[in-house]
Amino acid sequence: MQARQMSTGRRNPRRRARAVLTVGSALVAVVAGVLAPAPAGATPGTAAEARKLVEEAAHQLTVIDEQVHEAELIVAAQQQAAATAAQQARDAQAALAEFEPALRAIAQSGYTGKTQSRVAAFLTSESAAELVQQMTTLDMIADHTNRVVARVAAAQAEAQRAQAAADAAAATAAAGLGKLAEQKAEVERKATEYQADFARLSAAEQTVVTESIAGRAIQAPSAVDLPVVPGSAVAIAIETALAQVGDAYQHGGTGPDRFDCSGLTSYAYAAAGYTLPHSSRAQSTMGQQVSRSELQPGDLVFYYTPVSHVALYIGNGMIVHARTYGSPVAVTSVDQAGYRWAVRLTG
DSSP states (O other), X not given: OOXXXXXXXXXXXXXXXXXHHHHHXXXXXXXXXXXXOOOOXXXXXXXXXXXXXXXXXXXXXXXXXXXXXXXXXXXXXXXHHHHHHHHHHHHHHHHHHTTHHHHHHHHHTTOXXXXXXXXXXXXHOSSHHHHHHHHHHHHHHHHHHXXXXXXXXXXXXXXXXXXXXXXXXXXXXXXXXXXXXXXXXXXXXXXXXXXXXXXXXXXXXXXXXXXXXXXXXXXXXXXXXSSSOTTSHHHHHHHHHHTTTTOEEOTTOBSSSEEOHHHHXXXXXXXXXXXXXXXXXXXXXXXXXEOGGGOOTTOEEEETTTTOEEEEEEETTEEEEOOBTTBOOEEEESOOTTEEEEXXXXX
16 A cells, blocks of 8 residues: 655755755754753652653653654655755756757867957958858857857856855754764653653552553444444554554554654554554644544644644544553553644545
8 A cells, every 4th residue: 555645745855955055054952942851850759759850751752752753754844855965966967967068069160269260250251251251150159159158157067056055054953963972862861861761660559550640441432333434544543543452652653563653654654554653742743633622533643832742533532542651552542641733634
């Protein structure tokens, strides 16, 4: 089955390259504030305080995860822009090279200027008619030569511009990759700290934290019991997502046995032939937005402000989602803290 690329619009490659470079220059400013180390807080004095701090850390990690996913999309676009610009530079150089034979022919013809050639024509012409004919021919040669030289100059300027754009795009992509590596390392550090804090809680406290952040897990239904058309794209996506219930949560996970929230929805819809970006915020801008009362199986549901979590609605008030650190993929109620809106990808 050929994957359908879900998109919000198309751009001219050169405009897109310029736009990506502009976005790329702001990447550090956008993400640095979110990933900056937080000031050390007071040591919790009670189990309740510790549980609350862990809850807050879990939510902050979902925000950080989403920022990293957005950064990944930006860097991928930067790399594509660099590749496009490099190809444009190669095309411009090839166009310039095509003029080389014409330039050599002009040089070998001995053409030294219109005035000198006109004098030679006057001295060698045997009649007025022949002089007019030679003058006309010289004018045609001069016009052709001037056009060739002008086109060469334009091609050379375009080649230089394209190469400069390619160099700039490559530098931006390299800087983006470096920054992204730093961001991922910071996420891993924060996740390790969170998991250590979570492990210090009692089993009952861990359950409270998980349910507060990600909802109470309920028995996963069979896909055949849900209000979906068998064999449809929605049915395939839901069946695929439900098959992952119990799989571990992992930052950046896209399957087949470890997932984060947008990794799970991307994986489920990929099985149905749809390509989704690995970002809950990017997914929230796709398709048709629908209200809570309009929810249908297959809709993507989003949470928090700004959006940093996505789930797949499966019908009967239930969602399946990769919930949070330390919590496996599960089915829960759609009505949990931070609900924002939903989108429908299929017609």
